[in-house]
Amino acid sequence: MTGVRACSLPDSCGVQEPGAGWVDQLADVITRRITEKVFPARRGSVPFHTSLRRFVRTNVLSVANAHDAVCPPCEEPQRSVHEFGVWVAEQGFPLTAVQNAYWTGTRQLIDVWGEMGWPGLAPLRHVDDDPTNVPGHVVSQVAATTFEFAEHAMRASVTAYQEATASLRLDGAQRRRAVVDTILAAGGSRPDPAWDTALGYRLGGSHVGLLLAAADRREADAVLKNVQSLTGARDRLLLPPDTTQWVAWLGYGRAIPDTMFDTLCQALRDSGLHTAVGRPRPGVGGFRATHREAVRAEGVRDRLAAPSPCLSFRDVSLEDLLLHDRPLATTFVNDELGALADGGHRAARMRETLSAWLSSGTHTATAARLGIHENTVRLRLNAVADILGAGYLERRAELLVALRLCNALSVARA
Structure with a gap:
């Protein structure tokens, strides 16, 4: 994460602006890297990833704009930096997480941007009109300025973190x-x-x-x-x-x-x-x-x-109890339901009818629950008997469990 010229983007920033695809690629890579290195406990959390990516993306845009890169503009630099510090404090992470996030993100920004060929930099900065051939002195300037921005932004975020932490202590969180x-x-x-x-x-x-x-x-x-x-x-x-x-x-x-x-x-x-x-x-x-x-x-x-x-x-x-061993649960469903565990629409309708009938006990109640005719219920149950055998009702409890697990797993018979 980098840059005191970062900004909070408007809601429309989720739309791809012309020439901004590389910004989103950078933001994705940097967000994943920061999560892995600094916030490993939050891996897999969609809300956390979305929030962190917003901060990362705005800071990438801030650095890019500072170097006259071709990308959308940024405004209100201090708000994003301040919000990041507050956000980290509210999440319950230590102060070092703020610092580590900036340095990890900054190194990743420079490395990945360079690997991509420095897209977005103004054409006049390229050699021989080759968009991937950027002069060495420009690369050095980008790196130096980026680290300078990161240091200033990190200080502002640390201050915001400390203020938010003090507030959390005051309100007793x-x-x-x-x-x-x-x-x-x-x-x-x-x-x-x-x-x-x-x-x-x-x-x-x-x-x-x-x-x-x-x-x-x-x-x-x-x-x-x-x-x-x-x-x-x-x-x-x-x-x-x-x-x-x-x-x-x-x-x-x-x-x-x-x-x-x-x-x-x-x-x-x-x-x-x-x-x-x-x-x-x-x-x-x-x-x-x-x-x-x-x-x-x-x-x-x-x-x-x-x-x-x-x-x-x-x-x-019930799913909490039975799904700790998913392969075993899948085997149980297939053993109990046979062809009824197929992924097709016909098998799904038959499972739905059988479940409703086992729960309600009558053709009339089943038809009312499913909004179908009683004759349709009878036809489907006859088809169920053909698949499971005439004595399938002797395993009513097992069938009910298998039907519920089948819905949970969406088991498709091979």
Whole structure:
């Protein structure tokens, strides 16, 4: 990351400007390198990558503009530099992460830009009209100026980091994180009265644990406030991420009815973020348990064929249990369903009909649920019997599990 002439780009910067393709290539490479070297715990986090790439790209543009390179202009240099320092502080990284990010990004910028043949530099700086043949003194000037920019930008970001860290200490974010760590590590169901005061959150009543894949604290808090308002939660608690997602709880003074929990999950789906949520749980033991469930629900995401943006542990608890060994789960599905595990539309309709019928128990209820005629239900179930054999109902439990796993895995029979 480089440059005090960096700027926060307008929303339209996602569109390819003429001649700016090399800028995006540079930004992608540098972002990946900084993540690997400085923020390895955030690898795989889309919101983190998107935010970091925005800072990287604006700083690449800043350096490029300083050298009269052919690329879009940049404005408001100080804002991007300041926002980067604040962002790193909110993510919970040490001050050295700011410094390491700048130096790693600067070295990567010079190396990769050179490997690409210095695209974008003004034509007059090329030798013999060859766009890849840049004079040595120009390369030296680019390198020297880039490192100078990086040093000034890093100092500004460090100052912003220190100010943000002091603010976080003042509003108790770091203290609350330490208290929550103590609660999660402790056992028993009797809370320490001091915990409520330290957190500004009541550990009595019921709790719902959440994980929010938000780009920054402002986005995470906005989603949490909205869900709190829609469901009538009396308390909310938001902590900076310790891995790739913001950690949160909503507190309620009473047990949460299913309809309210459904509203909560729908609001999270509507937020546009990847989220995970534990089941409502009472007391301090529930505070711990619902957080663990949210973590386990998120852990299933990469194993599902088409995961919902909001993963509720209530809906994926069986998948969490059974998908730890994916090859074994796939074998189980194929063994139980046979040709019904095929990836075609006909097999999918038959699986849907069989699942609805096993759950409801009648042709009438199945037809109503699927919006089809009872005769269609009978025809499909007859076809199921042809595939699975007449005694397939003797394995009702196994079939229900296999059907659910098949939906999770999108298993296609070879």
